[in-house]
Amino acid sequence: MESSELKRSKDSVNSCESARRSSFPDEVLERVLSLLKSHRDRSSVSLVCKDWYNAERWSRTHVFIGNCYSVSPEIVARRFPRIRSVTLKGKPRFSDFNLVPENWGADIHAWLVVFAAKYPFLEELRLKRMAISDESLEFLAVSFPNFKALSLLSCDGFSTNGLAAIATHCKNLTELDIQENGIDDIGGSWLSCFPESFTTLEVLNFANLTSDINFDMLEKLVGRCKSMRVLKLNRSVSLEQLQRLLVNAPQLAELGTGLFSQELTIREYEELESALSNCKNMHTLSGLWDATGMYLPALYLACTHLTFLNLSYAALQSVELAKLLAHCPQLKRLWVLDSVEDKGLEAVGLNCPLLEELRVFPADPFDNEIVHGVTEAGFVAVSFGCPRLHYVLYFCRQMTNAAVATIVQNCPDFTHFRLCIMNPGQPDYLTNEPMDEAFGAVVKTCTKLQRLSVSGLLTDLTFEYIGRYAKNLETLSVAFAGRSDWGMQCVLGGCPKLRKLEIRDCPFGNAALLSGLEKYESMRSLWMSACNVTMNGCRLLAREMPRLNVEARGGMPHHLSLLSEMLGTRQTENY
Amino acid sequence: MSEVELQLCLALPTPNITKGFKFNLNNYHGFDHLKQMSCSGDKTSRVIKKRDFEHAFGNFSDDCNALPLLLWSGQPNEEDDNHNDRKKTTFVTDDMNDVEVDQVVGWPPIKSWRNRTCHHHHHHHHKRALGNGRSIYVKVKMEGVPIARKIDMRHYHSYQQLTNSLITMFTKNEKCDGDYNARYTLTYQDKEGDWLVAGDIPWHGFIRTVQRLKILSNWG
Numbered sequence: 001m002e003s004s005e006l007k008r009s010k011d012s013v014n015s016c017e018s019a020r021r022s023s024f025p026d027e028v029l030e031r032v033l034s035l036l037k038s039h040r041d042r043s044s045v046s047l048v049c050k051d052w053y054n055a056e057r058w059s060r061t062h063v064f065i066g067n068c069y070s071v072s073p074e075i076v077a078r079r080f081p082r083i084r085s086v087t088l089k090g091k092p093r094f095s096d097f098n099l100v101p102e103n104w105g106a107d108i109h110a111w112l113v114v115f116a117a118k119y120p121f122l123e124e125l126r127l128k129r130m131a132i133s134d135e136s137l138e139f140l141a142v143s144f145p146n147f148k149a150l151s152l153l154s155c156d157g158f159s160t161n162g163l164a165a166i167a168t169h170c171k172n173l174t175e176l177d178i179q180e181n182g183i184d185d186i187g188g189s190w191l192s193c194f195p196e197s198f199t200t201l202e203v204l205n206f207a208n209l210t211s212d213i214n215f216d217m218l219e220k221l222v223g224r225c226k227s228m229r230v231l232k233l234n235r236s237v238s239l240e241q242l243q244r245l246l247v248n249a250p251q252l253a254e255l256g257t258g259l260f261s262q263e264l265t266i267r268e269y270e271e272l273e274s275a276l277s278n279c280k281n282m283h284t285l286s287g288l289w290d291a292t293g294m295y296l297p298a299l300y301l302a303c304t305h306l307t308f309l310n311l312s313y314a315a316l317q318s319v320e321l322a323k324l325l326a327h328c329p330q331l332k333r334l335w336v337l338d339s340v341e342d343k344g345l346e347a348v349g350l351n352c353p354l355l356e357e358l359r360v361f362p363a364d365p366f367d368n369e370i371v372h373g374v375t376e377a378g379f380v381a382v383s384f385g386c387p388r389l390h391y392v393l394y395f396c397r398q399m400t401n402a403a404v405a406t407i408v409q410n411c412p413d414f415t416h417f418r419l420c421i422m423n424p425g426q427p428d429y430l431t432n433e434p435m436d437e438a439f440g441a442v443v444k445t446c447t448k449l450q451r452l453s454v455s456g457l458l459t460d461l462t463f464e465y466i467g468r469y470a471k472n473l474e475t476l477s478v479a480f481a482g483r484s485d486w487g488m489q490c491v492l493g494g495c496p497k498l499r500k501l502e503i504r505d506c507p508f509g510n511a512a513l514l515s516g517l518e519k520y521e522s523m524r525s526l527w528m529s530a531c532n533v534t535m536n537g538c539r540l541l542a543r544e545m546p547r548l549n550v551e552a553r554g555g556m557p558h559h560l561s562l563l564s565e566m567l568g569t570r571q572t573e574n575y
Numbered sequence: 576m577s578e579v580e581l582q583l584c585l586a587l588p589t590p591n592i593t594k595g596f597k598f599n600l601n602n603y604h605g606f607d608h609l610k611q612m613s614c615s616g617d618k619t620s621r622v623i624k625k626r627d628f629e630h631a632f633g634n635f636s637d638d639c640n641a642l643p644l645l646l647w648s649g650q651p652n653e654e655d656d657n658h659n660d661r662k663k664t665t666f667v668t669d670d671m672n673d674v675e676v677d678q679v680v681g682w683p684p685i686k687s688w689r690n691r692t693c694h695h696h697h698h699h700h701h702k703r704a705l706g707n708g709r710s711i712y713v714k715v716k717m718e719g720v721p722i723a724r725k726i727d728m729r730h731y732h733s734y735q736q737l738t739n740s741l742i743t744m745f746t747k748n749e750k751c752d753g754d755y756n757a758r759y760t761l762t763y764q765d766k767e768g769d770w771l772v773a774g775d776i777p778w779h780g781f782i783r784t785v786q787r788l789k790i791l792s793n794w795g
Contacts, residue, residue, distance in 0.1 A: 097681030154686070180688050208688055312689075365683045367714070395683060422683045479682065504681075 026055055034059040061085060066524050068106055068130065069549055073114035085124035085149075086115070092527045093477075094502055095129055096154055099529055101553070107131045107157075109139070116143040124149040124175075131155065137162030141169035149175035149203070156182030160190045160211070167193035174227075175203035188213030188236070194221055201225040205232035207256045207287060212236040223248045229281075232256030235289050239264060239272055246275035255279065257287035260295060260314065269298060277301035286310035293320040300327040308333040312361050315339040322347035333357040338373035338395060345378030349385025357391035358382055362422065365395070376403035383410035390448075391416040398429045399456060404438035414446040418453035424480035424505070427457040434458055440465035443473075453477040463487035467494025475500045488512035492519045502527040510537030517544055711782065717745050717759075717790040728782045734774055737761075741790065758793040 033055050036042050039062070046056040062085040063076060076083075090106025092099075108130045115122050122144045132155050140147065147170050152158075160183065166176065167190055188211040194201075201221070206213070213236060222228060222245050229252060233242070237258030246252070264272065276282075276298060285299070285306055291314035303309070306328050311321070312335040321336065321344040331352045336344065338360050348355065360374055376399045383389060389411040399421050408414065419438075427434055435456035443449060443465050450472055454462060458481035466473065467490035474497050482488065488508040491501065492515055501523065509532035520526065538552035711728040724744055731737045738761060761773040765784040773781065773788070 094681065094684075096686045097684050098687065099681045180686060182687075361689065362683065362685070365685050395685075420683055424679065424682065477684075479684075505679075 026051070029055040030059040034061070037062075039064045058082060062087070062124075065089070068111070070524070073111045077114055077118035081118075083119050084122060085126075086111075086119075086122065087126040087128075088130060089128040090130040092502065092525060093129070093500075094504065094527055094529070099504065103131075105131070107133075107136075109133065109136045112136055112139055112143070120144065121146050123147060124151075126151040126153075127155050128153045129155065131157040132162070133157050134159055134162035134165070138165040138169075141165045146172060148172050149177075151175065151177040151179075152181050153177075153179045154181060159184035160186045160188070160209070164190035164193045167191065168195075171195075171198070172200055173198075174200050176201065177203055177205040177230075178209065179205060180208050183209065185209050185211045187211050191221070192217040196220075199224045200227070202227045203230040204228065205230065205256065206234050207232040209234045210236075215241050219244060219248070226251070228252065230254040230284075233258040233287060235259050238262050239295065240268060243268070243272045243275045246279060250275075250278045251281060252279050253281045254284035254308075255282055255287070256310075257285075258289065260288045260291035262295075264295070269295070273298040273301065280305075282306065284308040284310075286313075288314040290314065291316065293317070293323070296320060296324050299324065303327040305330055307331060310335040312337055312359070315363050316344070317341075318343035318347065322351070325351040328352065329354075331355055333391075335359040335361070337361050337363040339363045340374075341372065342374055342378035342381065345374060346381040349381040349383075352386060354388060355382070355386040356388050358386070358389060359391075359393040360395055361393075362395040365422065373397055376400050379403065380406055383407040387411060388413070390414050393418040393420075393453075395420045395422055397422055398426070399435065399438065400428045400430050401433065401435060401437040401441075402428075402430075404435075405441040408441050408445040412445050413448060414442065415448050416451040417442050417446065417449060418451065418477070419455055420453065421456040424455075425457045426455075434461070436461040436465070440469075443469040447471065449473055451475040454481060455479060456481075459483050460487035460490065463490040467491045470495050472497055474498060476502070478503045478506055480505045482506045482508060485509055485512035485515075489515045492516035498522075499524045501525075503531060504528075505530040507532055509533055510540070513537050513541060514544070517541075520545060520548055713785055713787055715741065715744070715788040715790070718792050720745070726788075728785065731782075733778055734781075737773075741788075745790065760791045760793060762789050762791055763787065764789075 029051065033042075033045060033052075036045065036056075036059075042056055042060060046053045057079050058081065060080050061082055063080055063083050064087045065071060065076070066089050068088050068090045088108070088111065090108075091104055094100060095104065106129060108127060109132075116139070120143075123146050125140065125147075126149070130152075132152065137158055140150075142165075150166060150170075150173070158181075163176075163178065166173070188209070191206070191213045194217075198221075202225070204221075211234075213234070215237065218237075219241075222231065228249055231245070231249065231252055232254070233245075233256055235258055237245075239258075239260065239262040242257055246255075272295075279302055282302055283305055285303070285308070288311060291311070293316075296316075303324070304327065307330055309328060309331055315337050316324075316339060318340050321340045325331070325347050328351065332354055334348060334352065334355060334357070336348075336359070340347075340360075345360070348358065360378075362373060364372070374394070374396050376396070379392075379394055379396070379399075380403050383406065387410060390413045392414065393416075396419075399419065404419075408417075421435070428438075435454075436459055438456070439452070439454050439458070439462045442452065449470055452466070452470065452473055452475070454477070460483045463482060463486075466476065470476075473495045476491065476495070476498065478501075485508055488503070488506070489512050491498070492512070498519065499522070502525075504527075506528075508528070513528070513533050514537065516526070533552075535552060538550055542548065542550040712725050713728050714723050714725050716723045726740070726744075731740065741761070762770050763773050763781070764770050764786045766786065768786075770789070776784075
């Protein structure tokens with residue numbers, strides 16, 4: 001191939017030695033390495049020797065950039081000439097909770113311009129927390145004739161007009177996945193922009209859009225896209241319409257319903273039940289807005305092979321959930337609202353022995369006065385019934401150290417432990433002590449722990465435990481915790497695999513910040529807001545570590561975001 | 576007019592957030608506060624449309640009594656007997672005009688699109704509660720007081736009963752000086768989101784529409 005010959009002549013001067021050492025021809029090595037999918041494995045491979053570095057870069061087709069400010073698009077394009085698929089993440093995670101100012105950055109456009117020149121055959125773009133305008137979406141739609149998959153998660157800056165451009169121009173589109181975005185939903189006409197001849201769509205997710213779409217157009221689109229396997233509708237689609245879609249798409253593997261509440265005749269109900277149960281491949285079910293006990297039974301037959309059930313839009317009561325779960329023996333992932341209460345979670349423990357992931361969201365997060373929700377009892381009940389549990393996100397209003405100790409004893413394989421006691425700084429409600437021992441138990445017992453979110457009243461002892469025991473921890477989220485710089489110093493001095501640290505409203509100051517200089521070299525990002533860090537501390541850090549992008553905003557509260565491995569610079573007006 | 580201080584000291588070592596909160600009745604003008612509320616744009620603004628406030632201050636319908644509340648003593652309000660409340664802490668900004676003073680930005684960490692869904696669920700729950708005879712919890716705030724209360728509307732059967740109960744709930748001071756018969760107005764937010772003076776509509780209609788209550792001071 002011409003390109004590899006070119007490459008070899010370029011490298012021949014440099015790689016005489018390595019050519020002697022290397023026992024594989026380049027093409028073979030490239031072929032072997034092309035089978036490597038994990039970007040971490042690829043990074044390791046690229047460090048072996050120059051030959052392997054080159055073989056790796058020529059065989060890589062997907063690039064993952066966890067922090068869009070860590071490298072420039074030009075550098076990426078220079079190193080990896082054959083990319084077909086790009087994943088980019090932008091803003092710090094706390095932007096999801098309105099802690100990052102508007103117009104912070106992470107704009108995709110500069111990347112698209114480079115890609116249009118260097119990767120004209122780009123097929124996939126997956127963005128998380130990036131800013132993307134309608135102009136950029138239009139540019140994307142017309143610049144890449146082979147474009148197949150667009151996934152936007154927690155992005156903002158665009159409207160449904162941008163989606164219309166994608167639908168109009170991307171003739172080979174297989175995936176359009178628009179999730180949880182700050183999208184300006186002007187109307188549902190974008191869906192009608194898919195041409196009549198268009199049949200390739202496999203994934204369509206517009207669940208978080210609010211406008212009505214033209215149902216006739218949707219029905220025709222779903223009817224002619226015979227390979228469609230993922231369909232996630234928005235609220236505007238009724239039960240009756242859902243039934244009509246399903247009879248034409250029984251092959252669906254993932255379904256997100258629309259509104260699950262409507263006056264149905266008996267015949268309509270039976271038709272719905274039948275249409276749902278005919279989806280023999282269905283393993284994921286979501287949507288279910290406003291679902292109540294009345295129509296949930298229509299799902300029962302469809303749930304036999306379900307592995308992921310997302311009920312986080314349906315404020316179910318415990319009895320309703322229990323009845324539903326009796327039909328979901330294969331369930332591995334479950335998302336619910338805390339309206340199901342502890343009794344509902346007991347039912348989870350009883351019915352879902354294969355459960356690996358549980359997320360419990362608060363139905364009324366901002367209303368402390370309404371005392372409902374789940375407590376430590378629910379979590380404990382699940383841990384007894386679901387020994388394979390390894391991912392938990394749990395919002396509650398009370399917790400005890402003893403309960404957490406029991407939970408991790410029952411489920412020692414936690415990889416993701418995200419506990420949110422919603423009242424900041426709340427102690428163990430039985431003993432009135434800090435929650436230090438709870439998280440101590442977590443890090444001591446769960447040796448595979450990768451991600452941890454702590455909450456409740458916590459002293460520096462929690463962070464001593466984390467620094468000492470959490471050997472595999474990569475992501476740590478801390479809020480309203482700790483007593484002094486020592487806490488943060490413990491984490492930065494321990495946790496050998498730490499990549500992302502996000503801290504808000506903690507008494508960690510400059511001494512703590514500056515104790516992590518060595519650590520920041522291997523981290524992706526650090527976020528600190530409303531702590532005791534001063535502008536001078538940030539300046540000192542920036543001076544000590546010129547390769548770091550240190551960004552600080554004055555005023556109350558301080559935002560300090562530290563983006564590591566900076567090879568480019570960020571455009572920012574106020575510094 | 577004696578100065579009243581309400582200080583909230585929170586058991587957290589985070590100086591940025593936990594500021595003592597000072598409340599001075601002298602400076603508090605209920606009407607101005609409302610004007611400021613209606614100008615503040617986004618979701619914290621409450622625009623009083625249906626009844627003019629000057630009209631409201633001086634005029635009460637027969638079954639609504641102005642609440643002769645006593646001056647706030649400065650002691651934290653004791654919540655109802657509920658062990659969950661025991662450990663509650665409230666965060667205060669130093670912006671006295673903030674209507675929702677007990678919320679921290681970005682906490683709990685729920686994504687904003689999920690908030691919209693939650694809000695909808697809350698109202699949905701309300702509707703169902705009326706149907707099944709379950710409790711209808713309504714938040715009650717007194718202007719200038721950070722800690723809100725919650726009451727179950729099912730426990731009351733008339734405006735008189737409600738206001739008597741609120742008087743008991745919000746008064747603490749034994750030492751009352753000459754100003755203890757300061758006047759307050761009970762307002763409520765209806766299903767459409769409008770703030771109205773309580774007492775205008777029959778009780779039965781009132782409990783079906785009330786979302787939250789606010790006791791406003793008549794100083795000014």
